[in-house]
Amino acid sequence: MTSASKKRESLLRNNALQTILGSLLCIVIGLLVGYVVLLIINPSGAADAILAILKNFMYYPSAVASMKYFGTTLVKASALLMCSLSVLFAWKVGLFNIGAAGQYVIGAGACIYCGIKFGLPWYVCLLAGIVAAALVGGISGALKAYFNVNEVISCIMLNWIGLYSVNMLLSKVKEQSTPYTKPLSSVNKSALLPNAGLDTLFSNNQFVTIGLPLAVAMAIIVWIVLEKTKFGYELKATGMNKNAAKYCGMKEKRNIIITMMISGGLAGLGAGIFYLTGIEQWMVQQTSIPGMGFNGIAAAFLGGSNPIGVIFSSYFIQHITSGGSYVDKTVYCSQISDLISAFIIYLCGFVLFFKIWINRFLDKRDERQAAKELKGGEE
């Protein structure tokens, strides 16, 4: 047995590598399924359409334009990153925060309202968004901790309550003739996040702001809190076994509520760094919840529920979501990317099985090799 093969084997046993392999497999299969669906709808343009999704901003031939749209994709990806951090944080503590979507909506409502109605500067608006979203997350947490209400169901209810409330709140600051809220850039410039020179990197895309580095910094902070602090350890212990945590003297109820509050706050921050760039105005007649929070679930699991991993997976999910708008609209529709990312979430459910399967395969190979070596020794 050579030392090289031994090394390769230990690499395959590496948990992180297995996660990455699993995620890549999810992506490949997800894209294949998307391709098959496109083929079924119309075989002639399917290859072009899937390429358009993958190319996204590279669709533009000029470097200036594609850089600009790269910036826009990054801005959306940063909001998505916050949502997936929100899902991930709760997941690490054993809670499934499907309410990230609703918390995102509440955060958006709070920061837009503060910006337009009260003319507050951006940092106050951002804070308002975080606090409002954290409170909504806290409601789910408290219901779970004190009344044993399944957090998935309470989160869904709060998603809808949040959407209708925000629609009601923001109709007070909407434009006269359209169902959209007044643009921040004309009503209150101080509510816009500062660019700090980042816009010049992306062909003067004014939506690229400090939100971008902020989101990446938050991912690193979440990683540090979860992996390197006593607080994070306590939270994770509560998630693994509530009763054992209680037995060790941890306040398990408080931990659940705090987790959901942090989780909500992260989603709220995501809404803040998106809407406070002025990239989009809120449509007050929305009847469906913005998909950002749900895509956050996809990104969180595709990233192997690792805060650093989700930086990449969020970007990927946003990349194909934005890419969906470049497909040939006369034949296909942009929701094909939603289908792909939904299917990727589904496949993520199999990653655990995939890991077990790899390990079993490696074990068997080891056994066979060991048996062979034993035989060789006897001869």
Add this chain to the structure above:
Amino acid sequence: MLLLIQYTLIFASVLILVALGGCFSEHSGVINIGLEGIMVMGALGGALTMKYLPGSMAAPLVILLVILASVLVGMIFSLLLGVAAIKFNADQTLVGTALNLLGPAISVVLVRAINTAESADNVSSAVAYGQTKKAFLANIGQFEFNWFMLISFLVLVVSYIVLYKTKFGLRLCACGEHPQAADSVGINVYKMRYAGVLISGALGGLGGLVYITAGVSEWKFENGVAGFGFLALAVMIFGQWKPVNIGLAALLFGLFRALSNVYTGFDTLVALKIPSTVYNMLPYIISLIVLVFVSKKSRAPKAEGIPYDKGQR
């Protein structure tokens, strides 16, 4: 008033069907969070069948075919959950959520593809079925009777009998309470769980069909089913996983849902000057409050959500 009763009954029918679906799945030990997505898919199957059936067809045949289509689509879609959760031990909440996102995505993509193929300018995600839908309705004076009200009631009765009076039902419940014990007396836990998930798929799909035919004559698939699958789960929890209680809980929730459709018909409610958005929120708020009171002493099947592992003690 008559209108309120009519809407209450039809929304209650949806909730009964879907909640019973959830009930079967959870009694077998699989949490079905994906009911929302299953509803959308069932609705899609039904809506497309209604769209393509000739208007001249006899009403009973139309009813049968449409129901069959939505039940079948619902069952096939629920198999995605079944295979992942039972065969591959996947996380049931995660897979269920994936179904909830997949359902609307698939239906929007398909419906828009069909619409744009018919005429290039049509980019809507709506399916119109106004004419065929009439097969389900029968007017009794002012009251618009919908055959689904009767069907849901029958399903409720049958579910009660199946769950409590048949060998199959009792075995199903055993798999959700203590699968190892069930296995030790020769029950195939995997088969039972597949049965539970498939039944939930059938009922969820049917529920989706009833939901989109309640009141409107075309359905925009972008909107999915607006959290109704989750309301049904709340109904199921409120009903403590028991068919009769589920029926009563569904009536209560149906009433609040119906209010948002018809509150303008009541002078006292209009006089209160509450914005219509509040009525839209009402079912969700009520279900949160109800959940607070009933979740503490939950009678959920004990082994639900835990993948069955033969080797485990």
